[in-house]
Structures are given as structure tokens and as C-alpha cells.
Amino acid sequence: MSNVRFGLREVPGLAERMATLMCVDLDLKSNDENLESETQEEEKSGSLDNVLEILQKEMDKVKERGVDAAIWLELEALGIDDEMLKSLELSTKFPNLVALNLWGNKLEDAETIIQEVTKCRRLKAIWLNDNRALRLMRVSLALICSSSLVCSCLLRFFSNMSRSSVCIFSGDRISKLILDGIPGLEIYNSCFTSNFGEWALGFCGSIFGADNPGCLSECSGSLASITTLDLSNRCVRCLPKAFSPIMLPSLSHLNIRGNQLDQISVDDLLQLLKSFTLQTLEVDIPGPLGNSALQILEYLPNLSFLNGISASVITETGKHVIDSALQPRLPEWAPSEPLPDRVIGAMWLYLMTYRLADEEKIDETPVWYVMDELGSALRHSDDANFRVAPFLFMPDGKLASAVSFSVLWPIQDVHHGEECTRDFLFGIGEDKQRSARLTAWFHTPENYFIQEFKKYQQQLASRSLPAPKEALITRSILQHDGHSLQVYTDIPHVEEFLTHPKFVLTTNPKDADIIWTSMQVDPEVKKAFELTDLHYTNQFPFEACLVMKHHLAETILKAAYLMTISLFLDSMLNCTCCGTGRPEWLQPTYNLETQLSQLIGDYFVRKQDALNNLWILKPWNMARTIDTTVTEDLSAIIRLMETGPKICQKYIEHPALFKGRKFDLRYIVLVRSMDPVQIFLFDVFWNYRGRLNHMNTPEFVREFEEEHQVNWQTIHQGIQDMIRSVFDSAAAVHPEMHNPQSRAMYGVDVMLDHLFKPKLLEVTYCPDCGRACKYDTEAIVGNGGIFRGRDFFNTVFECLFLGKTAHVTPL
Template identity: 30%
Template structure:
């Protein structure tokens, strides 16, 4: 017979089925086993019985003169018998008042009836005599003191489904205050049967009537400085005494991504390609294969036959390749993730700073790298740096980026330190100084918009460094005029438009763009900017190959590779007060999307293969850097 709720409503799912489906989640959340049955009954019957054991209280806060200056909420135990740790019924469901993804928050507040009023009341935001826009702005700022987060997918694999949800608990859950030694634990819980998320709460100790219900807002955080930084939304504090200087991490930092990746044997040599027949290429990119028309190459379907392996998944066994297939090329280098993963890219790039640049406290890296902090390992340093900038009156807009996602997914722009501190809870992120004063491009149909541009880089060798830039570059444009506000408006602040069929994709080819740009900015010719970009690329790859593994990309005679560098231009001012355009690196992409390259430049694939594998650059669209 199936288990039934306390109200005797039939439940289709049995307790055994519930445990089988949810046991990993139950154990990860730390739910004691003696509470599992009661949790199942309450979830299945949607039993919200916290009101019988707890009460919300509001205390007025007075200043020294006895004037009321605020109020403080708390939740207390009202059950005459208290709440006992051993009681199998003492696990409670808390509803979620609002679940959303951050870019959608403003739209929900504007369109969902009653949501703005409920959130303003829950957050104690005064609404009288305020415009709706002002109230929404206050909610968007204050909500980070109430937000909780969860995701359903595999974040480490970069799946879109894993993008985090944020939620705000109902009035009961949101009134539970923080304590370093909490009396209760609260965790999000996804009930598969109903496809609904709840928060569940259970005691960590025996509580008597009148005891306060508290939880730890920053669980699993033992470092006192990290705790202080994470508690900023609730406990503002001055952290400017923390040293914000960034140092090169130890080898363990780089080894964290090197899972089962081996290096070539020391005696490995560059393969000798056949001259009496076509060079056989195994390629996992159908579109690239279709455009490899140079008669010196031949596409084959069997890896065993291939002289060149061009794969779309990360290759790791470079040792095995050098021992078992010493005459085969591959389109990847060992440890190339040190430039394609965002937190490591920042570390590697800082090596390129000049001695003079290293002494500049507010801009210590190379001029082409936006100041970047790792929110997992450098949160207190970042808070100190942020607060020092604030004290100096410097712009403090930042963009938070997941270290392993592309296409602008889960990126957030803000100047609010509380927001940044909370975003660190939704997966590993870096925070980069936002280019608040970008060079804009005038679209006659829209006005001045943000744009970025992509150069392909061909890495042919490491020692000595041999690297080419592909002369054809690609452009991406925002669809709305730029302004330093409404950061959730994707089409204003981001440029990646080619993954949504419902969004306009502005196409301007490089040879059309250059004269248009030169006309708009006659004092800053594109040829000069391109030379700056090429110098930047050279500096980046010099830094990436300057140290032995695992800190650097090692020599790999069988490796050839291609990367996409995304860049923007920022307006900067020199010592004479003159404005100039500074290229800024955004990210380096492994295995970049080349569909547009193939569509508009049919010679592209032939140029890449000729350059990388035949060292033939005559009449090819490449520049040796």
C-alpha cells in the first residue's frame, strides 16, 4: 500500500520510490534519516505546518533618544514542548515566493500582478510617494539579502540547463536570521514527483519555547576573511586593510583542471607528412570538412588512417599519441585550458605586465587585461580592492562571469558589492572590471552601440613561439544604444546574438567595417589598433608558454591549434590627458564556432590547414606575429 499523508490523501509515490529517487539529494543536504519519512509525507501532501511551532516577531529598534529608527524581524519557537532534535516530525516545508533568473527579474516585477508589492513589503521597502521604477530599483538592490540559489544541471559541463535559478523564500523563511552557531538548517529541495522546489528546515539542536530560529547564511565557510566578505550584504564592514595584491597561484591551482591529461614523451618529434599522396584528415566538424577543398588534403572517416586528427572534444592522452602515433598531428596543445578557462586566463595574462605596470596598485596588470579577481580564491582581496576604488571615487562597475561558460551565459553586470558577494554562491566565477566607457560604433538605424571583435589565432609551435593571426576578423554588435544602466537588458550590454533566432543579428564584414570605423574615428585608424591587438596576442602567448607545465603550455611537436580571441576597445586617458583606444581582452575560446567564417570566407579552412600543417602562408590571409 502506498504511504498516505496525515490527511489520508492518496499518494502515487511510495516512500521507497521517494528515497530511491531522492537519496543523493537527501544525503548531500544532510537531512537526518529519521526525518525522511515525515519529509516525504509533507512534500506529497504539501503540508506547511511550521505555523504550529514557530511565530514571526517584529521588534522596533530605538536610538539613544528613544526614537524608533527601524525594525528587526525574527522567528521564535512557540510550541510549548519546544522543538526536539529527535522528533521525526520536526522537518518543515517553506514555500518560495519568487523564483527567477537574474536577467528576468525586472520584467517579472513590472508585469506579474502583486509581485512588486509583495517583494517591497517582504524587504521593508517604503513605497509611499515613490515611482514604480524607483521601487523596482530598490527591490533589485535589496533582493540580494534575501536571494537563495540552486541549479539542476551539471554546471561543470557548461550545460545551459545548469544555469542557476535564484529564489526568495516566503515571509516566514525570509525572516529567519543569521547566526554563526545556528539552531536550524535550511536547504533547497527539489521534489521530482511534483517538479517543484521547496526549502526544507530542521533543527540542529533541541530548542525550547521562546528560542530564536536561526540559520547560517554562509555555510561551509571557515576562513574568517571569506566569511566577513560573504556576510557583507547583512553585515557591512570595512575590509580595505586586506592586501589586494594578486600573486601567482601554486601548481595545485593549475593541476585542478588537468584531469588524466598526459604530456608528450621528451623525445617526441614533429611528424613528417607524406609528399607522395594527399594528407589524410579525420575531422569531427562537418562544416569545416566540407570547406577543406585544398587538393593536398583528403577527408577520411577512420581515425586510424588519418595523418591529422581535428577533434571537437578535449584530447588528453598526449603521451599515448607520441608513443603510439608519432607521425600524427592533433589540433590541440596540452594544458591549453590555462588560457581558455577564464580564471586561469587572468593569472597567465598578469605575467605579461611590465615592471612599471606591476607597481600601479589600481591597475597592476597589462594594459589590455581588465582587472580580474577569482571569487572562489580571492573574494576578500576583491572586496578590499572594490572598497579602495570606491574611496577614490573610481568607477566600480563589474561583470561576473562563470569561469567555464561562453556565449555570455550567466554573466551579470553590477556596481553593487552585495550582489557580487552573493553571485559567488551560484558557481565558480571571476569578476572583471566592466568596460564602462567602451568605444562605440554608430549604427545608422539605432545609434551608438557596443561592439566586440574576434581574431583567430593559429598556434604552430611553442619553443620557439610561432603564432599567426588570421587577418580576417569577425564583428558582433549590440542591438540597442549603449548607456550605463539597466544591465539586465541583454541587447544593450552584450553582443552575442547568433544563438537566438528571435534576435536580430547585425552583419558587418571586416572589409566593410574598417572604412566605416575609420570614418567615424579618423584620429584612430584601424591599422594602428590592429597592431596593438597583434602585440597583445604575442604578449599573451609568450606569457602562456613562459613557464613549464602545469603553469604553462609545454612544447608538443604533434600539436597545432586554433583559438578565438574576443576583444573590445576601451577609451582610456594617458598622462597628458589625451584619450586613446585600448584593446581589452574578454576571453579566449577553444574550438570556436567557425560557421560564419566558412560561410563568408570559403578560403578560411584551406588557409588554416596550409598555415598550420604545411607552413605555407603564401597568399594566405595570415600574419606571423
């Protein structure tokens, strides 16, 4: 994926074809075409003659119907400005005007709008949408002014201006004045007012409209024939008396999506709906009827369909949140955005992926591709009638000659004229978070995910980290007779640099006292090497709780959950948490295989609060940077799950910089025991900037302190506390991790934020220590002194097996 932008820019015609396929080039017309279109639009609208012609036709209708007939005026997008609105004298010409549509005109002066509109005292509906006057024009001095001098100047400026020269309104202020001036208004800018009743219900039930404006007074029985009522997205907070089975005896299909309905309780609303003979209901879940589709059906057993899904299907599948009317996510772009950027922003709605595999292993690098125009035009359906699969044809039997195809075939009988569809998540059920994963392509209910996130936060809020246990001394394992310990290893650096006289290398693992290997020492390896429980190994049982990225965050959070505040009060005093039960040094982290809903909720909350929404995705158990992505695109986050299990972690958006560049730190931790926890921190650490750009540690610390005016010892103490907490958490959650025959070395990668607080990146098993063995350096923590690189593994083995503490600090 890293070469996508380069390919779009350099391959001739690629960006253009992809942009057309993804429909992100629709606004790219020639200047002449745009000019011609604008000219035609100007000729069509903005003419007083055109408006007067429409009014004359309506006046002719009045003569036909009688002077007492209600009038509906459609004046949408006619270029009407403030002066023209005044000249039309609508209230005089149409005293019985009940509905006025001024959507998309050129009205700018709020006073003029209020003055002219409120003269039409019998209005029941008015649409002023998409007029400049209704855009928010409130000037907030508190937000735009940080200087008292600027504030006073602006205040003086506005106070000196006469009321006739300027009047600043907000959209809310305009609506209030209009509603005060027209008490009977039921619909304002597509939303129901608090006065809505029979006329508004009739409008949404297709009883009233331009051809039938209704009556000037209440028309008894006018709603009796309504069978379908769409009240979606009408800003309804409470239902009127007119919404009753007496007034709506035939109502069987109701849509109340997109309404708060917060002025009526869930029980009262359910009771009201139960009094109708509803067959289908559309409602937000979670929403005004609660959080569960199953509970809604339990209370409204006569429903045949809920949100477009058969009630029997909902009951059988046990789904709480259901919806068949999800709106698709459409590509969004700025007019000035170049084609390659538009394509990158839209591609996650179209991309497909696969990985190559042979008998030995699966390729670590996924292949992402886009089908042609036909394949990309296939829309999603849960009940798809086609399937698509990638097919690789190798004429020469070699991968280099491969040609890729997408094979499309029907899986149901398909009739002429029927749409061809595919299941975007074929084979993925609710056990693999199907509903949440549909968020990559559709606008799923945000409220549901936000509530899931808030529940997750509440679970974390009462958690605290475990307190350190008192460390006991682990003795040397050296034989009393003074014989050297035999070491078997498959790690070249150990073979080369382990020169301590108390350790002798052997090529036979059976004869070794210590097994120091990069392999997983599982039962099969033990059997093959004829190992016994008396052999010392460089692995602890269940160490996956630390070295697997998804288990690491889970371990830390679970440890906090298991420990009570009273038992570990000292820990709470020493370990700062961020108010959510999550330590400050752990970024918000989600296991995408199990916590996708909570992540989506977190994403939506951050979006609502205009917070940074940049995330980093990391595979569970691959080396750093492999299949790792940084993105703020929610669709990309969800789609990247397809290339293997991942965690999604909040990106550190404000890291500490060194000479303008990000860096991270590698610490080496030596573990003698996990019960009690007995760990040692190497006095030497390593810094990395960019790709393997290491700077001598004392020089780095000296220049960092000088650049930021900080004390490194303070920073180091915070890192020490964090590392201790990590291993305490593992010991608390997995006491079975302890094994008296285990000793291990781990790499702990750390970043600093802009406040110089540590952030945990990952814990690595059997870290690469080539750099540690290669360079001599000065230890600037611990006991200090010069550390010789060639003695690195001698120091490690002395600490773990001989009980020495040279060049290490116990934590």
C-alpha cells in the same frame, strides 16, 4: 535573473509582496497619513511654550540641588530655530550648564549658534547634530567654476555682500570657533575633542548623564567603579592621562572600535592595554592594534574574548580577522524609486539558489528564489540552530509537475522564546573565504580588505611582461613521397570546407595523421581511439592557461611576475603597463574562488574615490553570456559565486562605439609552436554588434575611421602586440605547453576603449568559424586581397601543417 524586472512589473501583487517581505516599502504611506504625521510633529515641536516648560523643570531642579549644581539640558528635536535660541538665554539661566543637547532642531545661522553656545563657558558636551547650519556650506569656486568669467562674477558678488547679510561657514569652521570659545569642551557632536578626559570617559562609562551631570571640577575617583567602557566611534586619536589603570582600576570590558588612534603607536597602545585587567576587547582589525587577532592575543594573553569571539576559538581556528558584532547590510533606496527597483536592489540579501541535475549533467542555468515571509525572517548565525534546504516534489514524476518547498528543521535543542537562525554560508569555511563572503550580508571591516588589495597591488607593481623570443620556422609535415595527410574531425565545418588536395578526410582516427576535434584529447580519448604520440592534434598541453578565463588573467600576471625588468627591457619598451604591473589591455580581474578579499578591497577603494564600480562576472569555462552578469552591487557579486566558479572583471565603462553601439572583434590566431612561440594572425577579422550582427569588415573599418577620425592600421598594430604578449605569457609560465605534435587555432575576442586601445576579453579554443566559411570579404590588413570564405579551413591547414602563409601574418 534577466526576467526579474519584467515579473515584478507584470505579475499582479508580486512587487508589493516582495517589497513588504524585504522591508523596502516602509516609507510608502498615504498622503493623508503623512500630512497627519507632519501636523502632529509640528504641534509637538516648534512651540516656545514646550521649550520653556522643559527649562522651567530644569530650573526647579537647580533650586533643589543648589545653585552650584551642574546642569544637563535635553532639547533634542524641539523645533528650536535661531531666534528661539537667542530668546532662551541659556547661559544666563544656567550658568553651570555642562551638557547641552540641541540635536535635530532648526538652527540655520552659524553665527547665532557660535555666539549663543560659546556663552556657556562651562560646557563639557554639546550636540548640534542634524541641524542645517552644520551641513557643509563651503562654496568651492575652483570646483564649480570652469570659466574665469563666471569665477570673477561670483567673487565680485560675494565681495559686494555685507558681512551682516551672509556668512559662509563650513562644519569644520563652526567646530573650531566653538572649541576655541569653550576650552573645557570634551564632547562635540558625539566625538571626543582633543581636550577630552575624565568627564568624557565617565559619560561613556555611564557614570555621567542627564540624571547625574557630574561635577563642575575634576571629580577624583569618579571612574573607579567603571567596569565597561564603550569608546566606539568617538574620533579618538590619542588616549588621555585619565585612561589609566589607576583611574580605571575595575575596567574589564573595553570597546575602542571606529577610532583612528593614530597618535599613539601600536606598541605603546598594546603596552597600555596590557596594564589593565581586561577580559574582553572590541577593536577594528586591521586597526590601531595591527592586522592580526592572533598577534593581539599573543600580546594580551589574559583576554577571554576578542571582538565577541572566544580567545580559544580564535587560536584554534587561526583566524587573523574576526568579528561577531558585524552590522547587517540594510536595503537602501531613494524615496522616488519605484517598488520593482527597490526590490531588485534589496533582493541579494534574501535570494536563495539551486541547480537541477540528472545523471548526465548539471543544468547550466541556476534557479534563484525567495523564501516566504517565515523563511526570509531567519537571521544568520555561525552557530545556527536550524537548517533550510530546497525540496522539489514531482507528483507526476516529471519536472513539469514539480512544486518547490523550503524545508526547515532544527539541528539543536531549541527553547521557548529562542530565536531561530540559520547559517547563510552552511558548509563554507575559511578555506572557501567564509569571512569575505559574509560581506554580502554584513558590513565587514573595510580596512582589512583595502589592505589586502594594496598588498596585491604592490605584488603586481614590480612585474613586467616577457619579451618575444625569436621565431623559428616550423616546417611542413607533408610526407616526402607526396602522399596526402589524412584528417579525422568531428567538426561539421571542417568536414564540409576542408577541400585542399593535400588533406583527405577519414572516419577512422587511428589511421589519421591529424586529429582535429572539438573534444578534449585526454588519455581516455587516446586509448579509445588508439591514438599514439605520433598523431598531430589541434590542442596544446596546458592550453587551459589561455582558454579558461580565470587561468588567462593568472597566466598574464604570473608571467609578468616571473620576468625581470633587466632581462626583458625591450618588452617593457614595447608593452605599456598601467603602473600596477598589469598591462593596460587587461582589465582588473579577480578569481572569486581565491581573490575575493582583494576584489572587495578594490571595490571599497573605488567607492571611497567615487570611481566607477561596474563589474562583469563570467563563469570560468562556459560559453559567452551564459551565467554572465554585469552589476555594481557588491552583495550581488559575492552571492553570484554560489552558482559556480567565476571571475570578476572591471567592466569597460567607456568603450569605443560604432554608430552609438558597443562592439567587439574576433581575431583568429594559428599556433604552430610554443617553443619558440610561432603564431600567425588571420588577415581577416570579424566585428560583432549586439547579438551576432556582423558587418562586412572593409565597410566597418572605412565607416569607423570616418566616424572617429582614426587610422585603423594604428589600432590593428596595438591588437597585434597584445595578442603576441598573451601567447608569450603562456609560453613563459607554462613551458610544458609546447608539444611538437600540436597545432591549434584560437579565437581572441577584443574590445576597444574610448581611446581606441585594445582590451582583451577572452581566448577561445576551437572557435566557431561558421561565419568565416560563409562570407567572402576583403582583407584590409596583411597583404590584402579578396578572401573566399569557402577557403577558410584550407588556409588554416596550409598554414599549420604545410608552412604556407597566405592570408595570415606572422606575429
